[in-house]
Amino acid sequence: MRAYDFAAPRSVRSALDKADAGSAYLAGGTTLVDLMKLEVMTPSRVVDINRLPLRGVSLDREGLHIGALDRMSDVAEHRLVRTHYPVISRALELGASPQLRNMASIGGNLLQRSRCGYFRDLSTPCNKREPGSGCTALEGQNRTHAILGTSDACVATHPSDLAVALIALDAAVHLNGSGGPRTVPLADFYLLPGQTPHLENTLRPGELITGITVPALRWAVNSTYLKIRDRASYEFGLTSAAVALNVRGTTIVEARVAVGGVGTRPWRLHAVEHALAGRPLTAATYEQAAEHATDGARPLRHNAFKIPLLRRTLVRALTELGDAR
Amino acid sequence: MTTTSPVGAEIDRVEGRAKVTGAARYAADQRVNGKAYGYLVQSTIGLGSISSMNTAQALAAPGVIAVYSPFNPLKLYARQGDSAERYVPLQDDKVRFRGQIIGLVVAESFEQARDAAALVRTQYREEGHPRTSVAAAAPGTTVPSDAVGYPGPPSKNTVLAPGVASIDDALRDSAVTVESTFYQDPQNHCAMEPHATIAEWRDGRLTVYVGAQGPQQYAAALAGRLGVESDRVHVVSPYVGGGFGGKYKVWNDALVTAAAARDLGRPVKLVVSREQAFILNGHRPALQQTVKLGASHDGVLNAVWHETDSEDSVVGYCPNLPAEVTRALYKTPNLHFDQRQVTLDLPPISSMRAPWATPGAFALETAMDELAVKTGVDPLTLRLRNYATTSPETGRPWSSKHLDECYRVGAERFGWADRSPVPGTRVDGEWLVGMGMASGMLSATRAPASARVRFRDDGTVTVASAISDLGTGATTMLAIVAADALGVSLKTVSAELGDSALPPGVPAIGSIVTGSTVPAVQAAARDAITALITLAVQDAASPFHGKNSTDVHYQEGRLEADGRSVSFAQLLRAVGNPAVEAIATTAPGAETTRYAMDSFAAHFCEVRVNRYTGEPRVSRFTTVVDVGRVVNAKALRSQLVGGIIFGIGNALLEVNAIEDNGRLANSSLADYLVPVNADIPAIDTHWLDYPDTVFSEFGSRGMGELTTVGSSAAVGNAVYNATGIRIRDLPITLDKLIA
The missing domain is CATH 3.30.365.10 (Aldehyde oxidase/xanthine dehydrogenase, molybdopterin binding domain)
Structure with missing residues (x-):
């Protein structure tokens, strides 16, 4: 760990004043501290934002509002979230461990760094950690890596389950920085790796996530998150699916579908949504729609199984949601 | 009033309160005044040599006391056969495997040592390509019979019935044959307590606080490498947070710690990081093995054939002899095994909970399940039909053997009779349900x-x-x-x-x-x-x-x-x-030359495999054992359950994949999956009560490793029964089941 300055401001204004391109905000610390110990992240200043008034879950006509500093566990078990957006509760509860969920913040969850083993191992090249050094995962152990949105510079998956659920729900992130507050749809927040995998989102230097808003969506009550992994708990997903269905009678009126564990960013599947809309709640519908899930997928040496697995994950999630009605 | 004997009762561990209150001091918890802290520097190439090391920045860093390297070595001696590794660290510029210790930074605090270690700059000359593949190097050479350090049984043998010319003839003359090849990558112990050493010298005498599986064996090995008499080294190891074979020998992290403490004249403490432990403190070796069985149409064995090629690290230390179970589990007139090793440029291997029998039983007991499928004989019936009452290799009777009762009682408790012999026919919602069984056996030694x-x-x-x-x-x-x-x-x-x-x-x-x-x-x-x-x-x-x-x-x-x-x-x-x-x-006395002595287990497992996404989950497990007289029922159950969990991890989760450059890819607890609670159902264990009075007057045989043996095969056999898919490469992960 490199030496760093430390600040613990009490206001957003003060936090923004203390932040710059070389600083890092500290919330739950569940990613940052680990990566600092490994010297994967070496901020010159750590700004502890836990005293900032960025907490609170509420629901209004606009939708659901969540503070950036709300803890994963608090949001997961919040009555409003559980009732109106079960996909969010479930995505949170399937992530990490109870101890980590008690510490980790919502803003931090959206900004968590890659779980690619090469990203964390300083003895191996990694373009995300050290731009231009190369991507070891391309030819290395890549069973858990991405099949969608990859480039020859990076094939790491985006690790957040929450972000997958939020992308499906058209959520937006509220930001604040030296240029003032702004709101960005989450779909536009994350960047594809391209040739610049070290740039993961559109945050400007020193900019802070202050909260998120999930638009009102009445039929999000009929939603779920399914996560497939080798271990039954405490593991990042090989695949995952956030699904919400608006059903009238036995017909799907409208669907929301996003997937995780497969993309270099949380992956919305509009093509699958279109294929589901207007179709009956049948296995054939699910299977035909799921065919579109892997459009453009590029498998690597060890992860070709993710193509059938992703389709099956979707079919299973749709079946569970359809049957549960 | 008569005092009731505690033997066989459910006795809480006597140190339990100290452990749960934190009063128990493990090695790293010991309080030693004036200590400095060490942190290791490791090689980042897999094979070659170090051309230069720049330690100036590290030496100038805050709190740094010393930086040891091949260019500023510690005094250590090359005495073979006692320490874990075959080379002495920091004595030459050779890099033998990726992650080898090439430096030690000692500082006033742990953080200072760690941060200074990151400042050491090393230049290498890569020399050739590391050997990393068992399959590419096979067949290897038969493990020397003295490799285990004592006169053990032969590592290669062929026993033929009268009139049979060769084991190949015996197989060819069998009505039904099975031939299967199995592979597994390295696995790691992942003991809860990472390796930690505090070394303190006083008047030429060394006190070492360390987690050691054998305090005296550890002291002797350490003394040899330090060049002092054994009685000068005092090992203090009152609590060990899990060993599983990984804390028996002296690893190089402990050697350099003790040598640095001597050089500096002050105590030094070194705790390896989780990631380092995966590399520096041994792994279950990569292994390729083939089993051939020859039998009659009704499953009576005529020939058993088992050949193995195991990773032997260029730096040591534990040979792998997976046919340990094969040589004795079943009655067969013709038996052949050959246990070979291939040298690879990988981190040191070590023994890991039933190091030989665990992988061997996975192969043999999977092949037996395949024979059951091929002959149409129920797997349990097949095992009883081939039940051995004398060792097929030596002809000796067992001191006490009630494996047949284990099978019977286990089948009853588990409900084996409800098993469908046809794979894929039991479905519960979106889950395919399968049942499998296997035997476990562990040599009982005094x-x-x-x-x-x-x-x-x-x-x-x-x-x-x-x-x-x-x-x-x-x-x-x-x-x-x-x-x-x-x-x-x-x-x-x-x-x-x-x-x-x-x-x-x-x-x-x-x-x-x-x-x-x-x-x-x-x-x-x-x-x-x-x-x-x-x-x-x-x-x-x-x-x-x-x-x-x-x-x-x-x-x-x-x-x-x-x-x-x-x-x-x-x-x-x-x-x-x-x-x-x-x-x-x-x-022990002459009984060891007249009897075969083993502990036995019968495993029964129910697995659920998701119809859509293929993930296998163990839903029930029953194991019945024959271990002689029981000293402490509670400790026994704990060991039996722990061994089964090891087996489930072995079967479904654990793998440290070898990369072409010699890097072990899963060397962290994030990337190396051990089972968590959610992976483990309630486990039903039961033991028979047959004191083995030939083994000892008291009649208690060993059992700490027993249930790791065969449990992974029971899982794999259940997966087959659920899906009709036979996976011979461990671990059995969902990608192999949706292909």
Whole structure:
């Protein structure tokens, strides 16, 4: 760990004043501290934002509002979230461990760094950690890596389950920085790796996530998150699916579908949504729609199984949601 | 009032309170004043040499005391055969494997040492390509028969029935044959307690606080490499947070710590990081093995053939002999095995919980399941049909064997009769349900052992031996056996272990601690009673002075003669002796050459495999064992359950993949998956009660590793029954089941 300055401001204004391109905000610390110990992240200043008034879950006509500093566990078990957006509760509860969920913040969850083993191992090249050094995962152990949105510079998956659920729900992130507050749809927040995998989102230097808003969506009550992994708990997903269905009678009126564990960013599947809309709640519908899930997928040496697995994950999630009605 | 013997009861571990309150001091918790902290520097190439190391920046960093490297080496000696690794660290510029220790930074704090280590800059010359593939190097060379350090059974053998010319003939003449090849990548111990060492020298004597599976064996090995006499090294290891074979030998991290403490003249503490432990402290070697079975149409074995090619690291240390089970589990007129190794440029290998039998049984018991499918014979019936009552290799009978009852009782408890022989036919919602079974077997060994039993004038008894408690319950075992032998209550007995200064104890390897130590404790108890009576009749201040020693009787902590009864504490106080003690040594006898001795298990497993996404989940597990007499039911169950969890991890999750450059890809707890609670169902264990009085008078055989053997095969066989898919490459992950 490199030496760093430390600040613990009490206001957003003060936090923004203390932040710059070389600083890092500290919330739950569940990613940052680990990566600092490994010297994967070496901020010159750590700004502890836990005293900032960025907490609170509420629901209004606009939708659901969540503070950036709300803890994963608090949001997961919040009555409003559980009732109106079960996909969010479930995505949170399937992530990490109870101890980590008690510490980790919502803003931090959206900004968590890659779980690619090469990203964390300083003895191996990694373009995300050290731009231009190369991507070891391309030819290395890549069973858990991405099949969608990859480039020859990076094939790491985006690790957040929450972000997958939020992308499906058209959520937006509220930001604040030296240029003032702004709101960005989450779909536009994350960047594809391209040739610049070290740039993961559109945050400007020193900019802070202050909260998120999930638009009102009445039929999000009929939603779920399914996560497939080798271990039954405490593991990042090989695949995952956030699904919400608006059903009238036995017909799907409208669907929301996003997937995780497969993309270099949380992956919305509009093509699958279109294929589901207007179709009956049948296995054939699910299977035909799921065919579109892997459009453009590029498998690597060890992860070709993710193509059938992703389709099956979707079919299973749709079946569970359809049957549960 | 008669004291009830604690033997066989459900006894809480005597050190349990200290452990759950944090009072128990593991190696890294020991308080040693004035210590400095070490952090290791590791190579980032897999094969070659170091051309230069720039340590100036590290040396200039805050708090740094010293930086050792091949260019500023520590004084260590190359003495073969005792230490874990075959080379001595920091003595030359060679890089033998990726992650090898190439430097040690010592500083005033852990953080300073760690951060300075990151400042060391190393230039390498890569020399050739590391050898990393077992398959590419196979077939290897047969493991030398002296490789295990003692005259063991041959690592290659062929037994043929009269008139049979070759094992190939025997297979060819069989009505039904099965041939299967199995592969597994390295696996790691992942003990809860990472390797930690605190070394302190005083007047040429070294005290080492470390987690050691054999305190005296550890002290001797360390002394050899440091160039001092064994009696100059004192190993203190009262608690060990899991060993599983990974804390038996002295690893190089401990060697450099002890050498640095000597060089600096102050204590040094070094705790390896989780990631380092995966590399530096051994792994279960990569292994490719083939089993061929020949049988009649109704499944009676005619030939058993097992050949193995195991990774042998260029730096050591533990050979792999997976045919350990094959050579004895089934009755067969024709038997052949050949256990080979190939040298790879990978980090050191080590023994890991039933190191030989675990992978061997996975192969054999999977092949037996395949034979059951091919012959249409129920897997349980098939095993009973080939039940061995004498060893097929040596012809010896077993000292005690009730595996057939294990099968029967296990099948009943589990509900084996409900199994469908046709794969994929039991469905529960979106889950395919399958049942599988397998056998487990573990060689039961006794080694010479000593113990001391001491009566004290405060009414307590201490029992001591230089064994180690890896969390297994060895401390409690000592206390139980002493309480039983002396007829005193358990709470008056305190047990001492984990210290090289105690009477010679066996190391905690090969599940030999209980079997070897119980007779020594019993003998020491008898001798201590004799010493107590001798004192009673000889000391002028004793109420029994002058009596014939045969007239004084010991019972339940009291001496009695002529209607007079005195407790041992009263006697000791009367004569002014603080204590009376005896040390006894016991060893196995000629029975070891006349009998085969093993512990046995029958495993039954139910697995659910998701119809859509293929993930296998164990939903039920029943294991019945035959381990002789049980010392502590609670500790036994804990060991049996732990072994099964190891087997489930072995079958479904654990893999440290080898990269072409020699990097072990999953060397962190994020990337190396051990089972979590959600992976493990309630496990039903049951044990038979047949004291093995041939093995020892007490009749208790070892069992710490037993249930790891065969449990992974039971899982794999259940996966087959659920899906009709046979996976021979471990671990059995969902990608292999949706292909």
